[in-house]
Amino acid sequence: MKGLGMRALMLPRAVWGLVFLLLMMAGQMPCGWLSASAEEPSPFSKVAGRWLGEGRLGIREGATEQVKCRVTYILQEQGAQVRQTIRCATESGTVEVQSTVTHASGALTGTWKELSRNWSGELAGSITANGFKVAVKGSELNANMDIVVKDVRQIIEIQFIDSSLIGLTLVLTKG
DSSP states (O other): OHHHHHHHHTSOHHHHHHHHHHHHHTTOSOHHHHHHHHOOOOTTTTTOEEEEEEEEEEETTSOEEEEEEEEEEEEEGGGTEEEEEEEEEETTEEEEEEEEEEEETTEEEEEEEETTTTEEEEEEEEEOSSEEEEEEEESSOEEEEEEEEETTEEEEEEEEESSSEEEEEEEEEEO
């Protein structure tokens, strides 16, 4: 028996690879063996860090204002959650929003709070091929937001609902 065990260990790599694949396809591979390599990367990993940029804010009366923003994303809970801080300034004022967003099974959920006006609410959304699609809801503010991420560039488009604001477009660069 001992000799047979040693010969089994000496099988060529290709045979062990085939055994591995067959066990995996048959569902017999212990889950712990694959956990590190089969884990999907966090959808938030591409936004982690600090982003700077500017854009335009559209106001219902037809005016637009230049906006400068700094956005920070901090990953938490092994990448299943992100804490976001947005600080923006225009000629007419500033805004600071903090949010916590959790990802589970392709869905995004979370809460947000605008600090200077004490507004708050919930958000829900999904992961897209290029970023995120989010609905922002609160008693004072409702909006739809698209976030597109490409390498070190991020574009945020916000369409406000039933507001004196029309929309906000930001182009941010990581750094």
